[in-house]
Amino acid sequence: MQTEKVVNHIVDWLKDYATNARVNGFVIGISGGIDSAVTSTLCAKTGLDLLCIEMPIHQAASHVTRAQEHIAQLKKRFSNVSDTRADLTPVFEEFKTEVSLEGKQAVVDMALANTRARLRMTTLYYHAGLLGLLVAGTGNKVEDFGVGFYTKYGDGGVDLSPIADLLKSEVYKIAEYLKVPKSIMKAAPSDGLFGDNRSDEDQIGASYSELEWAMQMLDEGKTADEFEGRQHEVFEIFMRYNRSNKHKMISIPICEIPNNLK
Incomplete structure (x- = not known):
């Protein structure tokens, strides 16, 4: 893969799309994982506004630390990057009081995990509407078109997908080129939807x-x-x-x- 040329191609594509859509830039949820780190850096390189949002819901401490490290690095490197934090844990807990939690525990746990992703999608689109931004997706080719490892109308609910034609191995190559923090490069990929450190490989x-x-x-x-x-x-x-x-x-x-x- 011609990494530099691929990066430039994606950045140009993002900038052209946003310009033609007459929006101010992008909003993205930062999870502390490799995909959101790469996607947010690509968006930052457009020079358009980029809002990075942390949306913890009983999040594992390691995920939070990596997310904050990445956002701090982005803000230091790019003047067009801003950030905010929406603690969705109280919203999630209130939701649980209004629905039935009866049934097989594994089924309930999965339904709640998907609910976390959909609460985050709602938060991203709120800010997108408020600030005239596009919601940038973080799914890669294996997740989006191979195993479907994402939540329908959750992290799958986006306006555009910058890295969806890249395999996971290619995402890592781009991450290295973009100087994504080493802590994120070394971390096991995880969807972070269960409040613990289980990896994607553990689930799949x-x-x-x-x-x-x-x-x-x-x-x-x-x-x-x-x-x-x-x-x-x-x-x-x-x-x-x-x-x-x-x-x-x-x-x-x-x-x-x-x-x-x-």
């Missing part, structure tokens, strides 16, 4: 490098039966997520009414 059962391999194999028309051992297991994991999350990756189904019925 495969690393991003394994998922990238499986995604490539699917593109080449391979099937699980062509692999053995760990490769077979990883391909099955990838396909399970790909199938179950397909509804996130395609347009909303529309019931089209035949002309003769209109």
Whole structure:
């Protein structure tokens, strides 16, 4: 990958899109992870306004520390960057008092995890509307089009996706070029939706490098039966997520009414 040229291409694309949309810049949620760090730095490089928002909900301390370190670095490097913090923990706790928490614990926990992401999306769009900004998405290609590892209308609810055509390994290469803090580079990827330090790999059962391999194999028309051992297991994991999350990756189904019925 021609890293510098890719970076310049994305920055130009962001700037052109925002200019044509006649908005002031971008707003992005900063999680302390590699994807939001790279995306926010790319947005900052446009020279347009960038608002970075911390939105903790019972957040793990390590995530908060990394997020704050990154925001401080961005503000030092770019004069167009500002930040704010919205502690959504009280909002989340109040929400829980108004809904049923009955059912299988794992199902309830997942529903609440997705609720966290949707509360954050709402917060981002509030600030976007207030300040004339676009909500920049942070999903990479494996998450967005491989395993669908994001929340529908949560972190998947964005105006534009600067890094969605980049594999996770490519995001790391760009992060190194952009001088993203080492603490973020070394941290295990995590969606941060459960208030602990569980990683994406803990949840999915495969690393991003394994998922990238499986995604490539699917593109080449391979099937699980062509692999053995760990490769077979990883391909099955990838396909399970790909199938179950397909509804996130395609347009909303529309019931089209035949002309003769209109």
